[in-house]
Amino acid sequence: MAMRSYLSQRVPPPVKRMVRQFRQALTPPDTDERVLFDYPVEADPSPVPRLTLAIQFLNRGTDFGGAATGIDIFSRLAQALGRSVGAEFRVIITDAGPETDKTIVPKWAAKAGLDIRPDQIEVVSSAQDVIRVRANEMFITQIWWNMRNFGRVRDIQSELFGQPRRPLIRLAQDYEPGWWAFSSAHMLARSAYDDTGPLWGIVNSGSLADYIDFMGHSFERRYVFEPVIVEALRPYLDRVGSSQRQQRILVYGRPGVARNCFGALVRGLKTWAREYPQYKDWEVLSAGEPHDPVDLGDGRNLTSIGKLSLDDYAQMLLGSSVGVSLMASPHPSYPPLEMAHFGMQTVTNTYQCKDLSGFHPNILSIPSIADDVLAKAIAQACERAAQAPSVFTNDTYIRTDTYPFLAQLASDLTAAIKG
Numbered sequence: 001m002a003m004r005s006y007l008s009q010r011v012p013p014p015v016k017r018m019v020r021q022f023r024q025a026l027t028p029p030d031t032d033e034r035v036l037f038d039y040p041v042e043a044d045p046s047p048v049p050r051l052t053l054a055i056q057f058l059n060r061g062t063d064f065g066g067a068a069t070g071i072d073i074f075s076r077l078a079q080a081l082g083r084s085v086g087a088e089f090r091v092i093i094t095d096a097g098p099e100t101d102k103t104i105v106p107k108w109a110a111k112a113g114l115d116i117r118p119d120q121i122e123v124v125s126s127a128q129d130v131i132r133v134r135a136n137e138m139f140i141t142q143i144w145w146n147m148r149n150f151g152r153v154r155d156i157q158s159e160l161f162g163q164p165r166r167p168l169i170r171l172a173q174d175y176e177p178g179w180w181a182f183s184s185a186h187m188l189a190r191s192a193y194d195d196t197g198p199l200w201g202i203v204n205s206g207s208l209a210d211y212i213d214f215m216g217h218s219f220e221r222r223y224v225f226e227p228v229i230v231e232a233l234r235p236y237l238d239r240v241g242s243s244q245r246q247q248r249i250l251v252y253g254r255p256g257v258a259r260n261c262f263g264a265l266v267r268g269l270k271t272w273a274r275e276y277p278q279y280k281d282w283e284v285l286s287a288g289e290p291h292d293p294v295d296l297g298d299g300r301n302l303t304s305i306g307k308l309s310l311d312d313y314a315q316m317l318l319g320s321s322v323g324v325s326l327m328a329s330p331h332p333s334y335p336p337l338e339m340a341h342f343g344m345q346t347v348t349n350t351y352q353c354k355d356l357s358g359f360h361p362n363i364l365s366i367p368s369i370a371d372d373v374l375a376k377a378i379a380q381a382c383e384r385a386a387q388a389p390s391v392f393t394n395d396t397y398i399r400t401d402t403y404p405f406l407a408q409l410a411s412d413l414t415a416a417i418k419g
Helices: 002-010 013-026 031-035 065-085 104-111 144-161 184-191 206-214 231-239 262-275 310-319 335-341 371-384 406-418
Strands: 041-043 050-056 088-094 121-123 131-133 137-141 168-172 199-204 221-225 248-253 283-288 294-297 300-306 322-324 345-349 363-366
Touching (some): 041 144, 065 168, 137 144, 137 406, 144 168, 199 406, 206 221, 221 406, 231 310, 335 345
Parallel strands (some): 050 088, 050 137, 283 300, 345 363
């Protein structure tokens, strides 16, 4: 600190300005400055109703998880509205860049039975791109800045056609304000729930819906669904009771995703390795995101196997004894549900409005991810793994009706379109 003060007093002002300019050039703009746009809006005179999905990025390698769920729900709704009111549909990919892959849309739409043409996919890459809107058009958004950007498009739609504002549909799959530390982006993400109404919410999990309530937000209408097993994993459930398991811990390791708490995960594993030497022969693998080996002490490593295909992932689940998956979020996340249903003793954490201990008997849900607490839970899971795994399926998780709310939402949208 003394050296900085010394230099500050003696560095010439021109040099100080040059240093400040250099720092500013290297500092990227805040998130909200990069994603909040006032798109030019023009009227499309077509009287045909239309459903539009505004989905962000769609970069190569992101065709899974939330993106896939969003396209799936949209595709099913588009088909339902096509039957009920003859509605057309389109997808707008926002925040597009060199890595944007338009083929993700027709691939996932086809899985839901929707045939989408290239001209029904629009790409938006700047604030100058024009959004054409019809009088009888409804928008589905998936991230907070598209809530704001297309909430404004919806407001202009109301002015252009002299009609009441139509509901904006929001697919919520996590509480996104938590992804940004206290900042303008955090505040804008929070308030997007409160000042883009009328807002209809599709919420992925009851625990997330409860948390949104807890945070003081509300929807004009809300449609909640619980996570369901990935269809490609379902056939493997029949092998859970007979699978041969190794002395192996499989962790969900994603160093690049803060909410998966990789640092705490590593510290807990190091404490486990040190304090519970009776498990020194156990292998520890990390799936989810490639990373360098991590030294756990005593000659053992946390070894990354990266992102697996679903078939390879299923085999890894069937052959492992213990799973660890942390998530700083009210959403349950999918890995602990998968690990538990595949017979692994599974360690995960609680969060406000979330406790998975009652979801499956193989889940140990801990209130803290402090080193000693996590290490003790992992050791407990290793001890429990000496017994035959609990072959239990939660009926909600293995249901075949993925979106029980869909018929009601399609009915409500049909009524809104008919006026």
